[in-house]
Amino acid sequence: MSERVVMAPPLYMVQKREIIDRFIDEYIPPSDQYPQALHEAIRYSINAGGKRLRPILALAAYEACGGNNEIIYPAAVAVELIHTYSLIHDDLPCMDDDDLRRGQPTLHKKFNEAVALLAGDALHDLAFELMARTGNPDAIRELAEAIGTGGMLAGQMADMEAEGRNLTLEEITFIHTRKTGKLIRGTVRIGGLLAGASTDYIRAITGYGEKIGLAFQIIDDILDIEGDPEMLGKPVGSDSKNLKATFPGVVGLEQSRQSAGKLIDEAIEIVTGVVSQPDNFVQIARFIGGRQN
Ligand code: GRG
Numbered sequence: 001m002s003e004r005v006v007m008a009p010p011l012y013m014v015q016k017r018e019i020i021d022r023f024i025d026e027y028i029p030p031s032d033q034y035p036q037a038l039h040e041a042i043r044y045s046i047n048a049g050g051k052r053l054r055p056i057l058a059l060a061a062y063e064a065c066g067g068n069n070e071i072i073y074p075a076a077v078a079v080e081l082i083h084t085y086s087l088i089h090d091d092l093p094c095m096d097d098d099d100l101r102r103g104q105p106t107l108h109k110k111f112n113e114a115v116a117l118l119a120g121d122a123l124h125d126l127a128f129e130l131m132a133r134t135g136n137p138d139a140i141r142e143l144a145e146a147i148g149t150g151g152m153l154a155g156q157m158a159d160m161e162a163e164g165r166n167l168t169l170e171e172i173t174f175i176h177t178r179k180t181g182k183l184i185r186g187t188v189r190i191g192g193l194l195a196g197a198s199t200d201y202i203r204a205i206t207g208y209g210e211k212i213g214l215a216f217q218i219i220d221d222i223l224d225i226e227g228d229p230e231m232l233g234k235p236v237g238s239d240s241k242n243l244k245a246t247f248p249g250v251v252g253l254e255q256s257r258q259s260a261g262k263l264i265d266e267a268i269e270i271v272t273g274v275v276s277q278p279d280n281f282v283q284i285a286r287f288i289g290g291r292q293n
Contacts, residue, residue, distance in 0.1 A: 006231070007290035010283040013056050020055045023073045024080065027130060041111045041119040045084050048102045049233070053216075053288070054079040054187045057209075060280040061191025064271075065201050072194055074130035075139060079187045081130070082147055085123035086183075088116050090156070096242060103233030139193045146186025155179025162245035172250045173214070180220070181213030204274035205281075211267035212285050218260040219291060221246040225253065231293045264289035 009017075024046060031040040055076035062072040091098040091106040092113060098106050108116035131140045145151055155178025162175060188209040192202045223232060224239045225248055239246050247256045267285045271278040 006292050007287060009051070009287055010280075012060070012280045012283060013052075013287065016056045016059050017052045020052050020059075020073075020076060020080070023077050027074065027077050028126070037111065037115055038118055038122060041107055041115045042122055044110060045088055045107050045119060046081070046123070048104055050080070050084070050102065051293075052080060053284075054083050054184065057184065057284060058187050058191040060284060061188040061205050061209075062195045063191075064205070064275045064277055064281060065192045065195035065197035067191070067195030071134050072191065074133040075190050075194055078127040078130040078143065079183065079190065081123040081127040082143065083183065085120040085127070086147070086152060086156075088120040088123070092116060095156075095160070096238070098234065098238065100234045103230075134194055136194055139190045142186050142190050142193060146182045151178055151182035151186070152180075155182065159245065164243040165245065167245045167250050169250055172245055172247055175245060176217040176247065177210065177214050180217035181210060184213035184216060185209035200274055204271050207270040208267045208281060208285070211263045211270065212288050215260045215263035215267070215285075216288055218247045218256050218263070219288065221248055222253065222256055222260070223292070227292060233293065261289060 028042060028046060029039050031043045033039050058076040058079055059072055062076075087101060088107045090096050091101055092108055099109050100106060104110070106116075107119060111119075127143070128140070131143055134140070147153065149157075155175050158171075158175045159179055162171065167175075185206060186209075188205045189202065192205050197205070221239060224236055224246070227236050229235050238244075239249075247259070251259070264285050268278075268282050271281045275281065
């Protein structure tokens with residue numbers, strides 16, 4: 001049996017995750033606030049052990065573009081809240097109908113469907129309240145566009161419509177760049193916009209975000225075939241069981257691995273040529289390339 005090589009997150013990610021967790025705790029209403037069930041449900045989901053990849057990326061982009069102010073924290077938390085809302089809704093019986101997420105019962109299993117729906121809505125609303133604290137309309141619009149009907153929602157809709165169909169490479173790329181890629185792309189752009197980055201920097205981090213965003217979802221598809229359920233915190237094989245369109249389903253496992261690796265290399269190259277301190281971007285991209293959960 002081949003041994004699984006698990007890549008530990010770089011120190012930068014570990015340190016930033018701790019800071020982000022503190023801000024999440026500060027920004028989210030306490031669970032004893034009325035209506036308690038809703039606030040408990042929100043906290044259950046947001047504290048379930050996510051990697052905090054998106055807020056870490058927002059911070060990395062902000063810092064790489066010269067930002068040095070606390071204004072990034074509400075924005076970084078906002079993208080994590082949006083991410084969590086999308087997972088809660090995606091797990092619902094009317095969508096993927098999943099029982100486990102991050103090794104724990106999904107929110108509608110732990111509470112019920114109505115609470116899960118409302119908790120997802122509440123996270124979405126709170127995310128925009130936090131974005132408003134940045135006072136930057138371009139950053140707020142960036143998030144709205146990333147997750148709207150030209151972004152994450154378009155990808156989710158196309159994903160649902162693709163179930164059970166044979167897709168072309170162009171179609172699966174459309175789904176993945178939107179379902180998963182647009183929020184990641186938007187996240188790094190928000191960091192750049194809040195730092196007042198130059199056009200060259202914004203172009204470079206946009207390219208970086210697009211590449212790692214697509215790679216992230218391709219790797220997610222691969223892990224659903226050959227990942228370790230314990231590390232993933234959910235059973236593998238759910239894509240094939242649900243007749244989901246996946247990258248390996250269209251181009252095969254080997255080509256999927258190659259495409260993900262190539263995207264990671266290209267992302268690193270794009271930022272290395274432009275951004276003056278690309279180290280954190282490079283480490284995060286490599287971490288995504290080697291992730292096992
Ligand atoms: C239902 C509004 C709505 C949107 C659905 C993003 C999405 C669109 C659905 C979530 C399910 C899914 C397949 C997402 C793809 C992105 C993905 C691989 C999410 C998991 O992200 P990680 O690994 O999660 O960063 P953690 O647990 O670390 O936070």
